[in-house]
Amino acid sequence: MTPPVAAAVLLAAVTHACWNALAHRIPDKLVAFALISGGGLLIGGVAAAFTPVPAAGAWPYLLASAVIHVVYYALLMTSFRLGDFGQAYPIARGTAPLVVTALAAVFAHELPDGWTTAGIALSCAGLTGVALWGLRGRRPDWRAIGAALATGLSIAAYTVVDGLGVRASGTSLGYIAWLMAVQGAVVPAWAAYRLRAGTVAALRPHAALGLLGAALSVTAYGLVLWAQTGADLAPVSALRESSVLVGAAIGALFFKERFGAPRIAAAGLLVAGIGLMLHTG
Template identity: 35%
Template sequence: MPDAGIAALLIAGGAVAHAAWNLVIKATGASGPHVVTLAVAVSVIALAPFGVPSLLQSAPSVPAWPAIAAGSAVLHVAYFLLLQRGYRLADVGVVYPLARGTGPLLSVLGAVLLLAERPGPVVLSGAALVVAGVVVIGTAGARRPANGEAGDAAGARRRTGVLYGLAVGALIAAYTLWDAAAVTTLAFEPVGYFWASLVGQLLVFAALSARRPRLLLDAARRHGSAAAAIGVLSPLAYLAILAAYGLAPVSVVAPARELSVVLVAFAGWLVFREPHPVRRALGSAVVLAGAALLAAG
């Protein structure tokens, strides 16, 4: 099978796995830093039999691998912490679509400026459609101002959401380009590289959770099964994308991975009875049209 076909399968598989672990969170209510600590611990343990040999194989050819893996860990941790803070201070319906739209857009720009990719007009058009469709889907969950909420307060909350959404999108682009460069330019084996990054992430999250061990134990008791599922599905989803970076340009893979948003949108409507099915369907059609252009490009 040509590389493009394998890349498409990896992107599709990654999108399904990404949507699955997000739906686990939605169905169980498992969220917060303590659940993330448990999930990352599961990921480190589950991937160790594959990650350690892969790291030992590729590390000698990448002398600066500890710093590179640490950089990845810092970016992923910063992304999570900033996203959670944005959700606390602003509306998910503002932060989420801006983050998921800005991330692939900046990733494409970064691929052009930093990785010397030269996507053609078809790919650029496809990326633009994906970004637009994601924003349409994301705004389907935007809340209306609460009764009695002052206009100034609502406006300030919206501006806060815009700032956090853009900042989170920038972090998505940052770790996308960092990780893509590690597995392409530096030829770091994806499994070993991401396992090392996960170890770094676990050190940070474990240190944060250690300040409130009772909450960590409570999270393990209430959401242990969900954390285990997330800990398996989340790295599988991202590893599929890391492998795809070796077969297709970042300017194609980064926006195409947002197909997971379409799956989550339809599941939110069909399973969880979330509102605005027409807007979700319209946004999904736009994303799929963009994905078709990316494949054609």
Template identity: 40%
Template sequence: MHASWNALLRGGADRLWSMTVMCLAVAIASAAIALFLAPPAKASWIYAVLSAGLHVGYNLFLVRSYQVGDLGQTYPISRGSSPILITIAASVFAGEKPGMGALLGIALVSGGIISLAFKGRRLAVPSLPYALGTGCFIAAYSVTDGIGARLSGAPMAYTVWMCALWGILMPAIYIGLRGANSLFTIRPGFITAFIGGLVSLLAYGIVIYAMSGAPMGAVSALRETSVLFAALIGYFFLGETLTARKMLACAAIAIGAIIIG
């Protein structure tokens, strides 16, 4: 699910508009679901607000990195760096102490993912600062949501409240930058972006639920195996090549996932 909505975003002509439409879908769906759920515990509210703001920063950095660089290089760097950053941050802020097996698995997954961004022996990525910035935002909001979900007593309620806030903030920023007419004018790609937003909500809701009861770094590493699925889908359905480097990277990712499991 994660690989699919990123591919939808990367394929859009106006990625800032596409991302904002995705956020509108997230806000509408989250608000509708929230009507049927009791609010999360008050102790988690500050984390929901903080995470919503961090998600907006992530959105802006992700859009910028896709405007400058290719999906095949930007995606592995932003997604591959985040499990390591999350493991460190979770250790500092949540007191998590993953075992050596989990650390080895996380390192294999992250290393395998990042290696997909190399061309030969070079890591020549025009969007490198934005891709790394995206990875930092992923780590920040993931740890924030992991702590918030644990304090909430209701991970699903926490997810929809946080996502509703995030889904409102992003359109507000877009309107400030381009105006309301630009956002609400229906154009080609609206339905695709809207569906992508719903997919992203479901995908991240599963992640928050998992982090409420499992180590954040390990959950993040397993989430980032979406890169492996993207490579295999590209080979079997899109006619993309599967080089020896890609096969070794996929093997490292798979072994890391097994070790974590």
């Protein structure tokens, strides 16, 4: 992984945590994700007019990813509704890298070397530590944990599908634009069906926050897709999940959730893992 790719993924991690925090801040999760998904539709639609159309070989991946992303949004909404941000976000993001490593080995024939494998393992240990710290002193809510774990599996699925798709597309910008345009209508349509005449009234108070979240979401995933054209899927996935630390910090600063020494130790493991993944021999 080259320094520019690593920098792009780390920037994606920050923007990803920020848009998830904005989504968590909006009380009605259906409203939050309708705005973010709808905003992605608008951005993708405009961008699609100025970017190349993805190659034919990329479209099966793109359409499959759009379906998986809708499932992901549904699971993430459930996770945020049932659990604290500082608990749900680390569990959801922390389960993905190891699954991506296995899927990438099977479908992309990418076998990480010893340094990268050690880095992924250390990073996952750090992510797990952040997640477990979110459970301290309380009885586990297995519904919330189950939703977060399922969200993590959906993340792993779309990561690998999009990694293969963007490589076949010939245009990372065109791929992200069309992906946002294709998937973006589903959640707003569902919100309109559920809210009916009250749709506009429900969306208006949170429109600015939701559209900002949409811009951050498209930026974050666009950077990741570009990175996947120049690096293996597993280390990109693991490095992207450093967003968990940003999410934990946001939870502490804005949602009054404790950070604490265990999370600092977990952060150390994550940083060490990132260093190993970037080792060049």
